[in-house]
Amino acid sequence: MVSAEGGISFHAPHLLLCETIKIPPGQFCSLSHIRRDFRTLFWPPFHAALPLHTMDIQRQYGMGIWFHLAQTARLIFWLLLIGLLLLPVFGGGDTTQKKRDMLLDQFQSERKSRAIALIHRQESRSILGVPVSSYINIEDSEAVLRAIRLTPDDQPIDLILHTPGGLVLAAEQIAKALVEHKGKVTVFIPHYAMSGGTLIALAADEVVMDRNAVLGPVDPQIGEVAAASILQVLKLKKPEHISDETLMLADMAAKARVQVASFIADILTKRLPRKNAEELAVILSEGRWTHDFPISVQFAQQLGLPVTIQMPRIVYELMDLYPQANARRPSVVYVPIRGLGERKGEPVAPIPVTPAPKPAK
Numbered sequence: 001m002v003s004a005e006g007g008i009s010f011h012a013p014h015l016l017l018c019e020t021i022k023i024p025p026g027q028f029c030s031l032s033h034i035r036r037d038f039r040t041l042f043w044p045p046f047h048a049a050l051p052l053h054t055m056d057i058q059r060q061y062g063m064g065i066w067f068h069l070a071q072t073a074r075l076i077f078w079l080l081l082i083g084l085l086l087l088p089v090f091g092g093g094d095t096t097q098k099k100r101d102m103l104l105d106q107f108q109s110e111r112k113s114r115a116i117a118l119i120h121r122q123e124s125r126s127i128l129g130v131p132v133s134s135y136i137n138i139e140d141s142e143a144v145l146r147a148i149r150l151t152p153d154d155q156p157i158d159l160i161l162h163t164p165g166g167l168v169l170a171a172e173q174i175a176k177a178l179v180e181h182k183g184k185v186t187v188f189i190p191h192y193a194m195s196g197g198t199l200i201a202l203a204a205d206e207v208v209m210d211r212n213a214v215l216g217p218v219d220p221q222i223g224e225v226a227a228a229s230i231l232q233v234l235k236l237k238k239p240e241h242i243s244d245e246t247l248m249l250a251d252m253a254a255k256a257r258v259q260v261a262s263f264i265a266d267i268l269t270k271r272l273p274r275k276n277a278e279e280l281a282v283i284l285s286e287g288r289w290t291h292d293f294p295i296s297v298q299f300a301q302q303l304g305l306p307v308t309i310q311m312p313r314i315v316y317e318l319m320d321l322y323p324q325a326n327a328r329r330p331s332v333v334y335v336p337i338r339g340l341g342e343r344k345g346e347p348v349a350p351i352p353v354t355p356a357p358k359p360a361k
Helices: 014-020 031-042 044-048 052-090 095-111 138-149 168-180 196-201 227-236 244-268 274-285 297-302 313-319
Strands: 114-119 157-162 185-189 206-209
Touching: 095 114, 095 157, 095 313, 114 138, 114 313, 138 168, 157 196, 157 313, 168 196, 168 244, 185 196, 206 297, 227 244, 244 274
Parallel strands: 114 157, 157 185, 185 206
Antiparallel strands: none
């Protein structure tokens, strides 16, 4: 409506738009006409001639469009975020995991054994692709113990092991369960089994390693420091020059070394005389090397470990299903060639082992 001063009433701003889009005389002007013909307002020559009030209405209409677009974009963002969060829960089956299960089932069917895979990779587990490193923990020991418990006593167990180590308690639980199993226990190490992984491998009747795979020392670590290094402080300083915290850590380190060495000796007595088992336990746990020292196939054999290198090809195929995180562009590129002895299911040809000198005690 038009006010007494000739202006436009606040309650009927669309009347000006009706006049602007030139509704024929006698025809009712509705909002549908305005929405249908509002595009004419954006024609540049006509837009320049619009009255001030018409431009204000146009500006308000444009701001309303951007507001609704922003609200729609915000809604789409939250819907996508919720969908990504719910996808692992309600999504379809994991194709990669199905392939892993199929290979494990094929492996244990061929060997007529119980196949268990304990493989730790740095994997992207979050929706943002943040790599998460994994290690032997209590959940792992619970799962492995459950698998061993469900295995008949006389059935062999094949454990595929790839790990940087982890909790001593969890590794000791797995090793103790393997030692007490009556059937043959074989541990397959395609790349490495360090620290707690080596502790588990010591419980096996046979350790099958890739020719370039490695084991590692099992000296205990207090926090991020080797127990042997903490005890070394007591030899270099007088007690009055050592902090109370360091003295307490040294006490823990001494106990940890005794406990780990005693446990290793106990599991090695399954196939070694007690004296030899105790000597080997001290070598592996006293901290004579750094914690990442690689124990090669030849060195492990010289230490008296039951190591062979007849690695089945299917183990490598299983490892291919555990890709490293952030592998968009591989840093190593090669063309795989299947040669003699590398066909599916066949072991890799053995290599001669060069005798190495026995380590000093």
